[in-house]
Amino acid sequence: MWIKVRVTGHLIDLCSVDEVELSEGASVADAVAALGIPPEQVGLVSVDGQAVSRARRSDTTLADGNEMVVMAPLTGG
């Protein structure tokens, strides 16, 4: 299956693709790993606009055509 991907902030330096192919039943954590983004550098992932907390990344499965946004951590400005 194919997942559409956007990344924010400095994560653009780690991931330049806009979609990723994953096996059926893959989780959000699998997708982040497939993109090569260290999980500790991820502030939040959303799937189709819904937030997926850190604790739920491994057991939240993706479906073909999902839009996933991998957000950099916020730091204050």
Next chain:
Amino acid sequence: MSWQGKILRVNLTSGEVAPEPLNMEWANDYIGERGLGTKYLWENMDPKADSMGPDNVLIFATGPLTGTSASTSGRYAVITKGPLTGAIACSNSGGKFGAELKYAGFDLLLVEGRSEKPVYLLIEGDEISLASADKIWGKTVWETDEWIKKQHHNPMLKIATIGVAGERGVRYAAVVNDLHRAAGRSGVGTVMGAKNLKAIAVRGTGGVQVKDPKRFMQVTDEMKNLLAKETGGLTKYGTNAMMDTMQEFGGLPTNNFQEVQFDGYDKIDAKAMLKTDDTGHTNLLTNKACFGCTIACGRIAHIRKDHFTIQNRKEYWHASGGLEYETAFAFGPVVGVDDIDACTFAGYLMNEHGMDPISFGVTLAAAMELYEMGVITTDDTDGVELNFGNAEALTIMAEKTGKQEGFGEILGMGSRRMCEKYGHPELSMTVKGQEFAGYDSRALQGMGLGYATGNRGACHLKHDTFDVDMDDQTGEGKAEPCKTSQDWTAAVDSSGLCMFTMGAWGAPEFAAQLDADSEGDWTAERLMASGERIWNLERMFNLAAGLTRADDTLPERLLKDPAPSGTAKGRVNELDRMLPEYYDLRGWNEAGEPTEDTLGRLGLS
């Protein structure tokens, strides 16, 4: 130790300028900078005094690590009673001024009274004097900086000054040092103007001496390496790298917090600053570091010469301070503008005239909502159509406010006073009278608690709940990280180092540097305890000034109107749930007052 052991007391009423020994007992209890300045303020003024009157005290305080070779050691803070809020004001700046003050032999300046005529303070070698500012009163920050250096034939002077905004009572005037670094928030420049103090010019050549030079060099070197691994994103993109994250998250305040996402975000974010347009123009020229900093998050930008803002104004055809996240938010989403050159120009104007961009932008946003509601019209706004998204209106009003002309005088009142004047206080996006930064607290719940309990009013820099707020968008469990990070941030703000190191350094890393720098057996635990003491002393100042629990709140828009989109769609801020838990954790009673036990534990009885 890196303390010089000396402060300078400046009485503007009598014209007397007198060095005094630094109170080392206070330095040991309150670390330095923000904490030490708060203690000096507490001991030297009545919190009920008029913030704009001669009895207010204005303090410029360095930290123990200011001016050392530790990374980011250029910090100093300005502490006073704030004219926006009537609460304590503490505004922190980088650049080179703080280190220069230390090298001139002073840890802290304490300014009291009010000069009959405009003056500036000169500290140059052994010469310390108050000089007439007649020739620079009415001049911009940039003109003042140039004039003083020429007047004293010394380009090495480091200058902290106000612009016309501070002279003429804009409630959120800044103290700008080194041309475009600022103690920007809370109107500390307004207090300086009310005292008829135009500028402070310093040249110092003394250096500092740390306690254990060998250990200090070793530990600060290790810390720089650690910092380099964690802060590369800030170096490359600056803080405006957060713009697209806030957009996706749905916490980007738009059109005076009516919305939480902004369609034009990608025209003004960090990537847009790096993009080269079809004429070959790129907004961002380079980055810039403050004194001693190995991050260099500062942005240096320039504006297209054919842009309407500067097309016929060659004096702005130069590089200057560029957009950071808060300025991009304040000139962008919150006023609905997506013109990067207009936003950049508005930033220039803030530095030139000496104003807080956050308070200006959020005040303008409220005015735009009043305009779109029909409460005010072009009759009020000098003929300017004040619709959201009007980039020309943004820059016109920035200039009018800086110069205090026309409707700019109204905008200079700040959002709360302006909205009350027009009978719509509910449109003011403020806490205690200070405007919000660029984070919507329906999406970031702990941020809302931090805003509500902020001792200087709404502020994103006095606590750090970003990580827990992103991961969980409810109010559950937010009181503890809010309280703990408030205490920790108070310690960091008192050290002389920059809070942008907090992503790489925790309390043990700060303590290791401080302990090699100064006497006192500094540990992580002692730093945290000192931070809690500082937070509570600020609270005591506010309670003595007349603030109450009722001031620890948020505008109804954030408490009752659900977020219209984003990952927190449908949520409101859960302050009612978080605040009692927060008071309990703080050891405060239901009225928000520290109990006797708490005061005793912190040595504040």
